[in-house]
Amino acid sequence: MGAPKEIVQRAYEAFGRGDVPAILDLVGDEVDWEFVASAGLPYAGRRTTRDEVAAFFADIPRADQIHEFEPREFIEAGDHVTVLGWEKSTALDTGKTFESEWVHVFTVQGGKITRWRGFFNTAARYGK
Template structure:
């Protein structure tokens, strides 16, 4: 198994177990991170350090409750991987559903994630969060 696949699988194992406190350990000290969407959603935006990644994993579970989160396929090409899946989550503050297919892009170098970019229905998320 490739190092990239192993790290990505561990990322999803920890996420699925709700082990958000240990998620930052998977990331390099410097990271190219982008979660696109409405700036009013607390966890959206760019991050560049492991400390900022830790902040994300502290904020996210306070705002979303996963009802369904499934990975359909992980494609690995050397240091790069893309995970394709589907999520259904409840926004805690509104009670509204956020439902979206997704693609998460990873780059893994020296056993740590150095790039993380999400592609999801950010308009649907903003609506569920009540900001549009």
């Protein structure tokens, strides 16, 4: 099963390989997954099933080309893991390359991710 931090690290390793099925294997049957951003961002919003989480991962490359994506710090507190990171991406709708720090907050129960929140500087993406 693994400790929450280990489960989360495995998810990032899978993301780095582009292995979405491996990520989905780490997601619970019931999940509360939300990228907090304006509704205009295709991957923003809440998802509650594995299929919807799969759609989240499909929406990312339709909106942004990720050049560099670095989880930098993992902070574990019981069932919760907060990850601080950084990315450099290009917004495909504007062609603008942007950099942003990001925060992802996970809850892991029974060896599965049951809750996720993602945040980054959307103003950097939109050039504001």
